[in-house]
Amino acid sequence: MQLIYEKSFPGRRGTSLPELDVPAGNALPPTLLRQKPAELPEVSELDGVRHFVNLSRRNVSVDTCFYPLGSCTMKYNPKFHDRIADLPGFADLHPLLPQLRHGGALTQGALAVLYETETLLCDLLGFAAFTMQPLAGAHGELTGVMMMAAYHKDRGEKRSVMLIPDSAHGTNPASAALAGFEARTIGTDANGNTDVEALRRALSKDVAGIMLTCPSTLGLFDPNIREICRCVHEAGGLVYGDGANFNALLGRVRPGDLGVDVAHVNLHKTFATPHGGGGPGAGPVGVCEKLVPYLPTSRVMKRADGSYVLEYQFPKTIGYIAPFYGNFGVIVKAYAYMLTLGRDGLRRVSDAAVLNANYLRAHLRQAYHEPFDRPCMHECVLSAKHQIKQGVHALDIAKALLDAGFHPPTIYFPLVVPEAIMIEPTETESKQTLDAFIQAMLDIARLAETDPARVKAAPRTTPVARLDETRAARSLDLASRPAAP
Amino acid sequence: MPYVAMTESEKQQMLAQVGVGSLDELWRQILGAETLPSFERLPCGSSELKVTRHLAGLAHRNATDLMCFVGSGFYDHFIPAVVGEVAGRTEFSTSYTPYQPEVSQGTLQAIYEYQSAICRLTDMEVANASMYDGGTAFFEAMMMAVRITGRRRAVVLGSVSPIYRTMLQCYCSNLDVELVMTPPALQADVRSIADLLTPDTACVMVQYPNVFGVVEDWRPLIEAARERQVLSVCSAYPMALARLMPPGQMGFDVVTGEGQSLGLPLSFGGPYLGFLATWMKYVRKMPGRICGRTVDQNGKPGFVLTLQAREQHIRREKAMSNICTNEGLCALRALAYLTFVGKQGLVDVADVCAAKAVFAREQLLRIEGVRGYDVPFFNEFVIRLPVEAGEVVGRMIERGFAAGFPLGRYFADRRNELLVAVTEKRTREDIRGLAAALEAVLNECR
Numbered sequence A: 001m002q003l004i005y006e007k008s009f010p011g012r013r014g015t016s017l018p019e020l021d022v023p024a025g026n027a028l029p030p031t032l033l034r035q036k037p038a039e040l041p042e043v044s045e046l047d048g049v050r051h052f053v054n055l056s057r058r059n060v061s062v063d064t065c066f067y068p069l070g071s072c073t074m075k076y077n078p079k080f081h082d083r084i085a086d087l088p089g090f091a092d093l094h095p096l097l098p099q100l101r102h103g104g105a106l107t108q109g110a111l112a113v114l115y116e117t118e119t120l121l122c123d124l125l126g127f128a129a130f131t132m133q134p135l136a137g138a139h140g141e142l143t144g145v146m147m148m149a150a151y152h153k154d155r156g157e158k159r160s161v162m163l164i165p166d167s168a169h170g171t172n173p174a175s176a177a178l179a180g181f182e183a184r185t186i187g188t189d190a191n192g193n194t195d196v197e198a199l200r201r202a203l204s205k206d207v208a209g210i211m212l213t214c215p216s217t218l219g220l221f222d223p224n225i226r227e228i229c230r231c232v233h234e235a236g237g238l239v240y241g242d243g244a245n246f247n248a249l250l251g252r253v254r255p256g257d258l259g260v261d262v263a264h265v266n267l268h269k270t271f272a273t274p275h276g277g278g279g280p281g282a283g284p285v286g287v288c289e290k291l292v293p294y295l296p297t298s299r300v301m302k303r304a305d306g307s308y309v310l311e312y313q314f315p316k317t318i319g320y321i322a323p324f325y326g327n328f329g330v331i332v333k334a335y336a337y338m339l340t341l342g343r344d345g346l347r348r349v350s351d352a353a354v355l356n357a358n359y360l361r362a363h364l365r366q367a368y369h370e371p372f373d374r375p376c377m378h379e380c381v382l383s384a385k386h387q388i389k390q391g392v393h394a395l396d397i398a399k400a401l402l403d404a405g406f407h408p409p410t411i412y413f414p415l416v417v418p419e420a421i422m423i424e425p426t427e428t429e430s431k432q433t434l435d436a437f438i439q440a441m442l443d444i445a446r447l448a449e450t451d452p453a454r455v456k457a458a459p460r461t462t463p464v465a466r467l468d469e470t471r472a473a474r475s476l477d478l479a480s481r482p483a484a485p
Numbered sequence B: 001m002p003y004v005a006m007t008e009s010e011k012q013q014m015l016a017q018v019g020v021g022s023l024d025e026l027w028r029q030i031l032g033a034e035t036l037p038s039f040e041r042l043p044c045g046s047s048e049l050k051v052t053r054h055l056a057g058l059a060h061r062n063a064t065d066l067m068c069f070v071g072s073g074f075y076d077h078f079i080p081a082v083v084g085e086v087a088g089r090t091e092f093s094t095s096y097t098p099y100q101p102e103v104s105q106g107t108l109q110a111i112y113e114y115q116s117a118i119c120r121l122t123d124m125e126v127a128n129a130s131m132y133d134g135g136t137a138f139f140e141a142m143m144m145a146v147r148i149t150g151r152r153r154a155v156v157l158g159s160v161s162p163i164y165r166t167m168l169q170c171y172c173s174n175l176d177v178e179l180v181m182t183p184p185a186l187q188a189d190v191r192s193i194a195d196l197l198t199p200d201t202a203c204v205m206v207q208y209p210n211v212f213g214v215v216e217d218w219r220p221l222i223e224a225a226r227e228r229q230v231l232s233v234c235s236a237y238p239m240a241l242a243r244l245m246p247p248g249q250m251g252f253d254v255v256t257g258e259g260q261s262l263g264l265p266l267s268f269g270g271p272y273l274g275f276l277a278t279w280m281k282y283v284r285k286m287p288g289r290i291c292g293r294t295v296d297q298n299g300k301p302g303f304v305l306t307l308q309a310r311e312q313h314i315r316r317e318k319a320m321s322n323i324c325t326n327e328g329l330c331a332l333r334a335l336a337y338l339t340f341v342g343k344q345g346l347v348d349v350a351d352v353c354a355a356k357a358v359f360a361r362e363q364l365l366r367i368e369g370v371r372g373y374d375v376p377f378f379n380e381f382v383i384r385l386p387v388e389a390g391e392v393v394g395r396m397i398e399r400g401f402a403a404g405f406p407l408g409r410y411f412a413d414r415r416n417e418l419l420v421a422v423t424e425k426r427t428r429e430d431i432r433g434l435a436a437a438l439e440a441v442l443n444e445c446r
Helices: A045-056 A080-085 A108-125 A137-154 A172-178 A196-202 A225-234 A289-294 A328-364 A394-403 A431-450 A452-456 A469-474 B008-018 B023-031 B048-060 B081-087 B105-122 B134-149 B162-172 B190-194 B219-227 B280-285 B312-318 B328-365 B389-398 B428-445
Strands: A129-131 A161-165 A182-186 A207-213 A238-243 A262-265 A285-287 A299-302 A308-311 A380-383 A420-423 B153-156 B178-181 B203-208 B231-236 B254-258 B274-278 B291-295 B301-305 B380-384 B417-421
Touching: A045 B081, A045 B105, A045 B328, A080 A328, A080 B048, A108 A129, A108 A262, A108 A285, A108 A299, A108 A308, A108 A328, A108 B048, A137 A172, A137 A207, A137 A238, A137 A262, A137 A285, A137 A289, A161 A172, A172 A182, A172 A207, A172 B312, A182 A196, A182 B312, A196 A225, A207 A225, A225 A238, A285 A289, A328 A380, A328 A420, A328 A431, A328 B008, A328 B023, A328 B048, A394 A420, A394 A431, A394 A452, A431 A452, A431 B008, A469 B291, B008 B023, B081 B328, B105 B274, B105 B291, B105 B301, B105 B328, B134 B153, B134 B162, B134 B203, B134 B231, B134 B254, B134 B274, B134 B280, B153 B162, B162 B178, B190 B219, B203 B219, B219 B231, B328 B380, B328 B417, B328 B428, B389 B417, B389 B428
Parallel strands: A161 A182, A161 A207, A207 A238, A238 A262, B153 B178, B153 B203, B203 B231, B231 B254
Antiparallel strands: A129 A285, A262 A285, A299 A308, A380 A420, B254 B274, B291 B301, B380 B417
């Protein structure tokens, strides 16, 4: 498809803009004016609409097909939440309003949303407080480990090492590094659990804590998690819980009860904000009592008279990690989602997510290698170990699924499983959809036996075939430049 | 069972095929002895209608008819309906990060076009696929300068938004990076700042226009920095760039900014959009996702995420940044805004903002006791009141105006100063109303 810039025609206009009803003029410095306008598109509204609608048709999405991308929780999100976030009382609200005198009275509804969402999340995860500020999951990780750093610093302890199991989320080591920690990897045992003996050996006065992903990226619940938390606490460390996979635990298990000290959840994975082709999301962070003093400022408090107010005076706070109060438009949706489902509905989410994943596992393990023979949680991790013998890799299986009308699972992650295929069906898919996907996976496995070349030739039905990624990285073409005058 | 498709009979069939008798049995196999938690605050579920009513009630408790002259980096610009319409296509909103390029060409081409738009607006060579917000982008730019120069000191001008300065301080608290903040001034004294650019300085960081709305010529400072091999980083207001000399032409090494003014609602602080652009020579030190154009097996043009070896999921603790997501849908909105407003439209919007700001300033300076500064500005300016500005703002709110931001909240020596922003949405009557209300309030205060 042509670029929007290639569809431009000089002088063409898209929309009508507010008129000038005051004398023309400006207070710009004449020596600092732009010499010619930026070469932005020049299209009619219709041409622009066609461009974007046709672009959108070159995507597959949850709304068009099954999207079992492991670790990403690509579930269906109720549509009415989008409408709620668009209400003028929310969408048009200036974030500085509550910081003006008497401005708090004009933002009570928005402050209530923040406070009440925090309250519900505390209940759901078993924490003392939440900050709604982190703007994404990895941002939540960073916020959490910064609080861990502040906690140790406050106690006069120098702890520079962060332990990270190799089955944890891929973003964890970078988040730990940005909070000044040295990341040290802990291995996985033969059952797919964190190697507790290796952990015990690694613990010392230098260890600030551990970053656990629960359930792990293997889709497994670690039965030793309470023991792990106990060991880390005994050594003076703290436990960070990466809650990106919290969809599996909704209403069933509270990280705070397990001994986790601080955790983030992804409102875009678990709580009704669609992924948007990569954001925006939100990664609120919950903490146990002893970490409350280190939460970012500002915080929303509820007064005795039931009104809400922003508070800033927290001497031990890590400071400002976001410009305001978080991705409010995302938080509103999470609040509406929790109210709609309620405690029972949320539990049905994890019930169905876990049953769906185990149902896929029960069928697919006939044809695909299963690294750990035990019930999974919200996602099942298989591998292309059997198929490699015919030269068919996880990537080829993924591409063949595209031709079958499915978005592929996550592949080559987690790193601990070679040729990994990580399938997360989520709770919103019906049995018919799962059955169709199982059929496609089994067909591909058969084809890998009988005609591996055909699998490797996939995809044939997509808007483009396999792309030349080496060329993309070698001869970088990262922006379209205006034609020379 | 809202949003869960499974019926009771299907559940039984599926349990049987999994080989367990009940859900409880499956959970026991997974969780062992963990028992069900009991909830104190979570209510029982509600219908769509009931939840909508509740949330609409909360939205109604927020001000929707307040006349907004508050900016400070976040502006109430007009958003054409078509922007939300195309960005709301659920093929965009319900897809993931485009890791499978064959079925994500829509998202990928949109990112490429967004990167191109940011490059054209800033006059830089390369932009990433977006970041969380202007503040995090500003921090990432600083870290980029640290990586490029191998130096660990940053000089940040006092005329950078205090919101961003406090964010920088927070992020640097565990990193071995020294932040030097210069005293806030309406216009920078280049010579004294240049003296701070020591051989161990990675970058000097400015805002364009600055937090007081003042448009400054940064070329002398950039020149002084370059002589000392110090990089220059700016945070720019993209709407102003429609009219102002682009940062690339000015000579900045890294350009960042808050993209909210490009078609994103204020939404009480987010989601917003951070942009970051630089020169090709620095592309491998740039954080965040990048989309590149290439060809498929058959030679057909297409797009992929590229240079992923810099990113956290590959490089782990040695990554450029821990940033994982971009703000995909927000970047799409910004692209749609720039497309439909278009080349001349963006200039027109900027002109209307600038003209209305001049008009507003004239109206306000006519009020007895109100003074201004004789400095160049785009659509935001400082006025000095005869009394404390915070108090005046409070009284103006009761009259239906968010009259501006009282600078005393950030700068102790500017207690009587008010920062007023004017966008194309404010009419001549709105501005006259602001002036009349301010005059009345000042009379009350005297």
